[in-house]
Amino acid sequence: MTAAYDDRDGKIWMDGELIDWRDAKVHILTHALHYASSVFEGERCYDGKIFKGHEHSLRLIESARLLDMQSPYTAEQIDQAKKEVLEANGFTNAYVRAVMWRGSGLDMGVSAARNPVRMAISAWEWGSYYGDAKWQGAKLDVAKWKRPSPETIPTAAKAAGLYMICTMSKHAAEAKGCSDALFMDWRGYVAEATGANIFFVKDGEVHTPLADAILNGITRQTIIQMLKDKGTPVHERHIKPEELEGFQECFLTGTAAEVTPVGEIGDWRFQVGRTTRDIAEAYEKLVRA
Structure with missing residues (x-):
């Protein structure tokens, strides 16, 4: 059995230096623990190189800005820290997790402008996020929660607090024997899975939800460009749940998910077809190029 994440050998980069894994700790009155003032990135390293690592560093800084936190490090410094880890x-070959948060300081309330912004980077070996579903097709539940309006939260930020409903929805899905759950947004349109963007295929053309209320994933953007370069029409648009019955293929994308086919969403069924297989193979080649 794999050791718990707080009880492993190795090094974690924390606030500018490498420290022993088990010593990477924060105080119980850390602001992020109480008020979710935390942003993060998930990245994959393939054959010694982080795929689009600099883009992830830039997004981390932007996510912090959207939560009114100023990054204490530049993107180049973050890139170097990841390399050191x-x-x-x-x-x-590893998964890399960078996290930035408001630590403990002079403030302990909703306002925390005087508290320091801290950062840590860790890495570990991690296989397929969805296990065998990576090849066989994942089974998704339909979440009871909805992705909220961008007028209520900073949807462009990869912020820890936005994943609260993801954890609850994934737990509910796993209890039903599913790998993940699909969210609709507050308007009722198809949105995304708990940690991945979603794509559908119909008659050789690809359809994916417009990123106006969801995180516009770096892998999502990569896949869209790859499909366009291959001459595959891609439609970024609002998708109604009743349209799912007419789609032939479905797949998820994300740093952790990579490209994972979907076989079922609730009562809807999909085939692991040619478009999905081709883009999954092309992505695998790209990240190792």
């Missing part, structure tokens, strides 16, 4: 742990 991988080298210190001897990883060439």
